[in-house]
Amino acid sequence: MPRQARKKSESGIYHLMVRGINRQDIFQEEEDYQRFLETISRMKNNNQFELYGYCLMTNHVHLLIREKEEEVSRSMQRIGTSYAWWYNAKYNRVGHVFQDRYKSECVEDDAYLLSVIRYIHQNPVMAKMTIKPEDYRWSSCRAYYGQNEYPTGLTNKEFILGLFADKETVAIKRFAEYMQEENQDACLDDEIKLRL
Numbered sequence: 585m586p587r588q589a590r591k592k593s594e595s596g597i598y599h600l601m602v603r604g605i606n607r608q609d610i611f612q613e614e615e616d617y618q619r620f621l622e623t624i625s626r627m628k629n630n631n632q633f634e635l636y637g638y639c640l641m642t643n644h645v646h647l648l649i650r651e652k653e654e655e656v657s658r659s660m661q662r663i664g665t666s667y668a669w670w671y672n673a674k675y676n677r678v679g680h681v682f683q684d685r686y687k688s689e690c691v692e693d694d695a696y697l698l699s700v701i702r703y704i705h706q707n708p709v710m711a712k713m714t715i716k717p718e719d720y721r722w723s724s725c726r727a728y729y730g731q732n733e734y735p736t737g738l739t740n741k742e743f744i745l746g747l748f749a750d751k752e753t754v755a756i757k758r759f760a761e762y763m764q765e766e767n768q769d770a771c772l773d774d775e776i777k778l779r780l
Contacts, residue, residue, distance in 0.1 A: 593690035596651040597636070599700045600660060601772050602686040603644040610681055611642055616671065617722050618734065620645070623666045625735040632659045634740040637701045639723040641711065646704045646772075648691070650740075660686050689772050694747055701728075701744055702762065703769040717763060725763070730756050 604610040611617050617640050624647075628635050633656065637648035649656055668681035691697050705728075708720035717725045726732070727739040730752075748758035 590657065590688055591690055593651070593692065595690070595692050597691040597697065598647075598649050598651070598656050599689045599691055599704075599772050600647040600649060600656070600686050601644060601688075602647075602660070602664065603683045605680045605683045607643055607683070609642045610644075610667075610671070611640060611722075612675070616674075619670055620663075620667050621722075621738060622735060623663055623670075625738050627659055627662050627666075628738070632662075634743075635724075635738060636697075636740055636744055637704045637724045638739070639704045639707045639720070639725075641707055641713075641722075646707060648697075648700055648704060650743075656688070687772055697744065698747065698762065699767070699769045700771045702765075702767060703771040705763060706767075706769065718760075728756065728759055 611620070620640060621638075624635060624638070627633070631653050633652050633654075634650040635647065636650060637646075639646045649659070651659075664682050664686075671681050672678060691700055705717040705720075705723055705725040708714045708723065709717055714720045717723065718729045718731070720726075724733065724739040724741070728741050728745065733739060745752060745755040745759060748762070749755040
């Protein structure tokens with residue numbers, strides 16, 4: 585049976601999630617996280633997409649991307665292939681690194697865009713890896729709070745901050761308040777389906 589075509593976003597913005605094969609870790613040490621971010625930066629800088637947010641967990645990745653020069657599916661293929669080739673060489677392994685195709689959902693309005701970025705940044709908090717999202721090293725939250733990120737300039741934060749205020753200092757303050765609000769955000773849930 586052929587794969588079902590993905591829904592095309594009218595805004596060009598997508599929330600994407602890719603998971604390690606068999607839910608296994610895809611990041612073993614600091615160098616792995618850095619390499620994945622460098623790969624994203626390289627693809628982004630080729631004018632392929634804008635990156636509004638990300639969070640690298642041990643066995644999965646969330647990305648918030650606006651499509652530009654090429655379709656998001658092609659960008660994701662490039663990122664996945666590049667990282668998998670490097671990862672397999674480093675750990676002397678063969679085979680797939682990522683499980684199935686990436687999951688995606690269209691982000692068509694500002695309200696949902698803000699819910700998605702909060703959901704992405706709250707991932708490490710929900711997993712009890714940190715208490716505050718801005719303390720987690722491998723997400724774009726720190727960039728939104730005006731802190732340094734690696735690689736420099738990876739996150740295109742101006743668009744989302746601009747939804748809070750024109751002045752950056754005010755926008756960062758309001759963004760931080762929004763991040764701390766109680767919420768029931770449930771974006772691109774990935775619950776395990778049990779088979780009988």
